[in-house]
Amino acid sequence: MTAIVETRDLTRRYGSNLALDHLNLTIPEGAIFGFIGPNGAGKTTTMRILTTLLAPSAGEARVAGVSVVSDPRAVRRLVGFMPDFFGVYDNMKSWEYLDFFGRAYGIPAQRRQQLIGELLELVDLGHKRNDPVMSLSRGMKQRLSLARAMMHDPQLLILDEPASGLDPRARIELRELLKELRALGKTIMISSHILTELAEMCTHIGIIERGKLLAAGEVQQILRSMRPHRIVEIRIVSGAAHAEAMLRTHPDVLELRREGARDTEENESGPLNDATGPHTLLADFAGDEHALGELLAALVTAGVRISHFAEQSGDLEDIFLHVTRGIV
Numbered sequence: 001m002t003a004i005v006e007t008r009d010l011t012r013r014y015g016s017n018l019a020l021d022h023l024n025l026t027i028p029e030g031a032i033f034g035f036i037g038p039n040g041a042g043k044t045t046t047m048r049i050l051t052t053l054l055a056p057s058a059g060e061a062r063v064a065g066v067s068v069v070s071d072p073r074a075v076r077r078l079v080g081f082m083p084d085f086f087g088v089y090d091n092m093k094s095w096e097y098l099d100f101f102g103r104a105y106g107i108p109a110q111r112r113q114q115l116i117g118e119l120l121e122l123v124d125l126g127h128k129r130n131d132p133v134m135s136l137s138r139g140m141k142q143r144l145s146l147a148r149a150m151m152h153d154p155q156l157l158i159l160d161e162p163a164s165g166l167d168p169r170a171r172i173e174l175r176e177l178l179k180e181l182r183a184l185g186k187t188i189m190i191s192s193h194i195l196t197e198l199a200e201m202c203t204h205i206g207i208i209e210r211g212k213l214l215a216a217g218e219v220q221q222i223l224r225s226m227r228p229h230r231i232v233e234i235r236i237v238s239g240a241a242h243a244e245a246m247l248r249t250h251p252d253v254l255e256l257r258r259e260g261a262r263d264t265e266e267n268e269s270g271p272l273n274d275a276t277g278p279h280t281l282l283a284d285f286a287g288d289e290h291a292l293g294e295l296l297a298a299l300v301t302a303g304v305r306i307s308h309f310a311e312q313s314g315d316l317e318d319i320f321l322h323v324t325r326g327i328v
């Protein structure tokens with residue numbers, strides 16, 4: 001994968017305050033990258049540098065290979081920015097708002113009309129075309145602002161805390177919209193200080209605290225590196241006793257628990273009976289994915305019937321607490 005964003009020792013000072021401290025960030029093309037960190041961590045500063053609104057004190061940042069320092073004009077054509085606080089001109093209608101920015105981008109009149117229609121449809125505001133911006137809900141204003149950020153068809157969308165202040169429904173709509181944008185080939189960088197806002201939305205995350213990147217990569221990869229073993233959840237319809245015996249002696253199974261068992265006694269209280277099942281077993285598995293495939297094959301070959309066999313997905317909250325210390 002090629003990187004659409006790359007920063008090298010990116011540093012920004014506000015007076016004596018070091019807001020970004022040698023930040024090295026890479027965002028692969030096509031990712032939905034969640035930029036997570038507590039308030040004051042340096043998220044907005046990073047985003048403002050990537051959108052050329054702010055100059056770095058030292059270091060370098062590139063968007064699609066173009067330097068924000070030496071060629072800011074070219075970078076502006078590549079990125080669309082939705083700031084955390086956006087001014088919408090309240091006395092304008094939705095389409096007029098987009099038309100205003102379309103003119104600013106120098107989009108010809110005919111193309112502009114068509115584009116405004118397409119973008120309003122994309123963000124589900126087609127029916128609000130002639131409504132004053134003032135009358136839109138917060139979620140709708142945000143989607144309008146997103147349409148605005150897309151007027152010049154940027155490759156990279158940078159959204160600063162877009163989910164803050166949205167109700168759960170608007171948040172789900174935002175998530176769906178981001179998926180659509182990704183399907184259109186856009187890379188999306190989205191920040192939040194609330195981790196759960198970004199859960200399930202992102203392919204990659206980076207955790208920043210006090211201007212330093214603490215962890216970054218694919219969500220699943222980070223989870224795995226924090227937790228050396230996988231917990232595999234196995235639901236058994238028949239052959240539970242046999243399955244349990246096989247798992248207990250398997251070299252890669254470090255620990256085996258019966259779901260719902262509160263203590264060792266309950267975990268070892270005689271063989272499992274299929275009549276009282278289905279039973280779910282939780283195996284702490286130290287092998288790799290290949291070994292996991294072999295385990296499933298061996299169980300099935302031995303006549304065990306399984307209705308569910310999956311690695312438990314870890315919690316993003318866990319990672320966050322693990323890597324941050326909560327001080328900014």
Ligand SMILES: Nc1ncnc2c1ncn2[C@@H]1O[C@H](COP(=O)(O)OP(=O)(O)O)[C@@H](O)[C@H]1O
Nearest residue numbers: 014017019037038039040041042043044045046
């Ligand atoms: N315009 C500014 N002048 C002085 N300090 C600033 C300014 N903007 C941000 N900072 C400081 O830089 C640090 C990072 O801020 P910011 O990038 O806004 O963090 P975040 O978006 O993660 O909450 C904070 O310590 C903040 O107080």
Ligand SMILES: [Mg+2]
Nearest residue numbers: 043044045084
């Ligand atoms: Mg911010």
